[in-house]
Amino acid sequence: METELTRIFDALPVIAWIALPDGHADFINRCWCDLAGRGTEEISGQGWMALVHPDDLPAMLASWHAMVASGKPGELRVRMRHGDGNHHWHLFRVGPLKNASGHVTRWYGMDTGTGGRQQPAESSPASELDALLTIDAMPLPVAITAPSGEVRRVNRHALHYFGRSFEQLKRSKASEVVHPEDLPYIISAQSKAYETGSTYNVQSRHRRSDGVYRWFNVVGMPLRDAQGHISCWMHLLIDIDDQRRPEEALRTTERKLRSIIHTIPALVWSARIDGSVEFFNQHYLDYVGLSAEQVADWGWKAAVHPDDLDGLADSWQLIMASQAPGETEARLRRFDGEYRWFLFRVNPLRNEAGHIIKWYGISIDIDDRKRTEEQLRRSEAFLAEGQRISMTGSFSWCLDDNEVMLSDELYRIFGFDHDTTVTLDRIAGRIHPDDATLHADKKSDAREVGSDHDYEIRLRMPDGSVKHVHVVSHCAQGRDGQREYIGAIQDVTQRRASEETLGALRSELARMAKINSLGALTASIAHEVNQPLSGVITNASTCLRMLAADPPNIEGAIETARRAIRDGHRASDVITRVRALFSRKSSNxxxxxxxxxxxxxxxxxxxxxxxxxxxxxxxxxxxxxxxxxxxxxxxxxxxxxxxxxxxxxxxxxxxxxxxxxxxxxxxxxxxxxxxxxxxxxxxxxxxxxxxxxxxxxxxxxxxxxxxxxxxxxxxxxxxxxxxxxxxxxxxxxxxxxxxxxxxxxxxxxxxxxxxxxxxxxxxxxx
The missing domain is CATH 3.30.565.10 (Histidine kinase-like ATPase, C-terminal domain)
Structure with a gap:
């Protein structure tokens, strides 16, 4: 649009110029250069001030600066030096061009009254006829209206655009040439301008001869006579449709994007290049329970946990210094006062030159993940401590690729360094030679059968010491359906040493008990056998005495012999019972x-x-x-x-x-x-x-x-x-x-x- 305006201004047969929002002259049209007899470079910037009469310059600058500060249209009456060296009075009508947000983007000025005399009293009024003669030369639709609003003249570009004759345009209703949606706005702007006598500047759509509406920047300027009375109004229609439609599409896209951003169930924000935040989506505002004004710029810090604020600020500064995407973590206060952990991710937006013009970020709630990670860390710590205390390590063995993973405790049991890559060959190198066959058999059984294992084996350590370990493993479906053995290995060296010591003590105790029992058994047998044997000896001695008597006592000897036989049978019975006692124990x-x-x-x-x-x-x-x-x-x-x-x-x-x-x-x-x-x-x-x-x-x-x-x-x-x-x-x-x-x-x-x-x-x- 700016290129089109400068082209149009350069074609105008009157002095026209464009200034930046701060009042700095940005464009001087050809007419001014011709009148001043100077080049564009000499007049642009601050050079035009050299053409102003020294007596008029202070007042003119004061009026111009006041106009820029207020952002409102106005006029400047000043004497300007022409190429012949003489000063001539000029009346400049100045109006601002504002964007959709109401901010001034440019100032436009045009000379609406020129004369050849040097004093205002001597100058003739701005001739309406002169204006009528110049509008046809303008390369854009122009209309001249009376102070009451009645159309007096339109140029040929206007007649061509609307496809109507001058009489038809005079009889046309405003709604026939102006878009119905824009009509109230443009009528309001013109009415206000007519009341105040000031320039108006609006954007509206006007119906072309083929029925198509196009966007125009309509600038209305009053033309005054020598006494300062408005003699007529000049209305310029500057076609901005080609520029407005992409802007309108962009604004529509921005509205849709803003709507989407506000709808996204995540905390979205953007920041300026200095790090101050300029935008938070609605979800962010609803979450922290603050308004956009409260969190704007650096107000967002109010929602950050006090313990995390310094760390978050430092991380933000480091990310900006790196000029690269980054992320950090901190806690945000929810509207109900609860703090939850968030992951802050940010990316820079760069212009065509590669310079960062903005930062875009998203804050993701990771509180549940953080709690889970903390529980996992605690579980891993408990597991590691439990394995250390019980001297039990865990392992996994993938049969398809022979990948082996060991827990920390198992590294200690096998005596491996943690930076060592564990393989089956390294493990086999730790197996005691006498148990190598057993280890090979178990490994072969695992590959061919896939059965569970529960056995003990010995390890020979690099220092020559021997460890006894108890292995328990189970075959399961692992990653990607591969067969995998999951198991545990416990160091039972101390237990084995204790068992061997206990076994030796038990053997010694058993041996002593056998000796003591044999002594008790021998004493019992001797006691039981001695009684009948004593009877046999006594009866035999008695029998001998009876037979040696004179005369011999035959009957007594016979009876005594019978008692001796009886005692002998008693001794035999004792021996028989000893042999039979082992088979006469009670049973279940x-x-x-x-x-x-x-x-x-x-x-x-x-x-x-x-x-x-x-x-x-x-x-x-x-x-x-x-x-x-x-x-x-x-x-x-x-x-x-x-x-x-x-x-x-x-x-x-x-x-x-x-x-x-x-x-x-x-x-x-x-x-x-x-x-x-x-x-x-x-x-x-x-x-x-x-x-x-x-x-x-x-x-x-x-x-x-x-x-x-x-x-x-x-x-x-x-x-x-x-x-x-x-x-x-x-x-x-x-x-x-x-x-x-x-x-x-x-x-x-x-x-x-x-x-x-x-x-x-x-x-x-x-």
Whole structure:
């Protein structure tokens, strides 16, 4: 629009000029330059003041500055020097051009009365005829009206635009040439100008000959005679449609954008290049419960938490200094007084030259996320502390890409640095050589079967120390459907050391208890046997005396011999009861699954077997039928066979120490349990004495374990056998009837041998 106006002003046959909002001359038209005999550069800026008569300049500047300060139109009467060196009076009509916000964007001035004389009294009035002659030369629609508003003349451009003759235009109603929506506004502006005699400047739409409305900037200026009376009005119609429509579209777009911004359920704002905020959307104002005036410029600080204000201000200054997008966090006070955490994100808006002209920001409520993150941090801290206290670390292993992740505690257990990339090979390098096969088997089982794991293994640390760890893992669907093992590893080194120490103490205690029990058993047997033997000796001595008498007392000797025989039978009965006492203990008969009973025994003896470096393998019959018997007594037999097998391999160092436990159903439909070892075995001549009481091949044994075991199995109507292996070691097995067989048990004990039974039971239980 400005380019079009300057072109039009430059074509006017009268002096015209354009000034900036501060009053600084920005454009001087060609007519003025021709009259002054000066170039445009000489008159522009402050150069025009050199053309003003020195006596008129102070008053003229005072009037001009007052007009600029008020923003209202006015007129300036002043003498100007022409190119011939003479001063001539001029009357300038000046009007402001304002934008939609009411701010002055330009000042427009035009000479409405020129003369050749130097004094106002001598100058002739502005000739209306002169004005009428010049309007046809103007390249825009122009109309001349009487002070009453009656149309006197229009130029040819006006006739062409409206497509009507002069008479038709005079008879036309204003609503026929002015857009109905703009008519009240332009009538109001003209009426006010007619009343005050001042220039008016409005924008309105006027109907073209083809019916199309176009936007015009309408400037109305009064033309006065020498006495200052308004002789007529000149109305200039400056076509601004090409500029106005994009501006209107832009304003429409801005209104829509502003509506959208106000509707966005987020806190949106914009700031000036100095950091002061110029705009907040409605959601922001509703959230903080403040008006736009209260938060404008730097008032937004009132809604920031006092503890976060300095940090937010510093971050804002750093972002502006960087001239790059940035973000920071702070708490904002809600309208109800509650403070919530927000993420402030801001981006710069740059002009075509790349200079920042504005900042746009959005504040996102992250309070729930912050609380969740805090809870997560606390949970992670609790988990890490719990793992540290329990010496348990967690891990994940993705089977498809072998990616391994360890918790902090597991890094400590394995002795890895936190900056170390953990791989399966690094982990394998920590496994004790004796457990490498077990580790490989578990890893292979994980890949092929995907079963859960629960086992113990040893680690050999770089300093040579050994750690015992308990591994538990579970296979699940991981990321992107991949198979992943999630598990935990606990450092049980201290527990294993405690168990080994406790096991040694228990073994020593058991040995001492066996010695004490054997002494008690021996004393009981001696006490019970000594009584009848004393009777035998006494009766035999009496019998000898009776036979040596003269004459011999035959009848008395016979009776005494009978008493000696009776006492001998009593001693025999004591021995018989000692042999039978192990099979006369009371029992608790029930249905027993031999597999389950055996697994319980294995679990109890696991630590002892590991301490002896024994590898235990099992081969259980899956459909094994139950048996009827005393679960505890059967487990005592199984435990005795396992410990005997383990002890038989104590001196074996040239081959693996292995025990195989197998359950099956034999040909007689009996349930069989076999314990096979790779120990030293036994000689064939020792097989006949294997189950005799007090027979043993061990230096520290009592020789009653197998005897007691055989008594228990026989009481369950079964058999206990032993045989040497084809290779190293021996095999012990027992077979008992399945449930449903007729079993009879003896549960009573003779009162006469009760002390002996109690002592023997103590020894037998060990």
């Amino acid at each position: 008969t029930e249905r027993v699954n031999l597999n389950d009973a055996t697994k319980e025994v294995i679990a109890l003896s696991q630590s002892t077997l590991k301490a002896s470096r024994v590898t235990l393998k099992t081969d259980f019959c899956q459909d094994i039928p139950p048996v009827t018997g005393d679960r505890v007594q059967l487990q005592q037999v199984i435990l005795n066979l396992l410990l005997n097998a383990s002890e038989a391999m104590n001196g074996v160092d040239d081959r693996p120490r292995e025990i195989l436990v197998r359950t099956e159903v034999d040909e007689d439909a009996r349930v069989r349990l076999t314990v096979q070892d790779s120990g030293v075995g036994f000689e064939s001549e020792g097989l006949g004495k294997m189950f005799e009481t007090f027979y043993t091949t061990k230096s520290s044994g009592m020789g009653i374990g197998l005897s007691i075991s055989q008594s228990i199995i026989e009481r369950h109507q079964g058999t206990l056998r032993a045989q040497a292996n084809n290779g190293p070691g021996a095999t012990f097995w027992f077979a008992i009837p399945r449930a449903g067989s007729d079993m009879r048990t003896t549960t009573s004990d003779s009162d006469a041998t009760a002390p002996l039974l109690r002592a023997a039971r103590v020894a037998g239980s060990l």
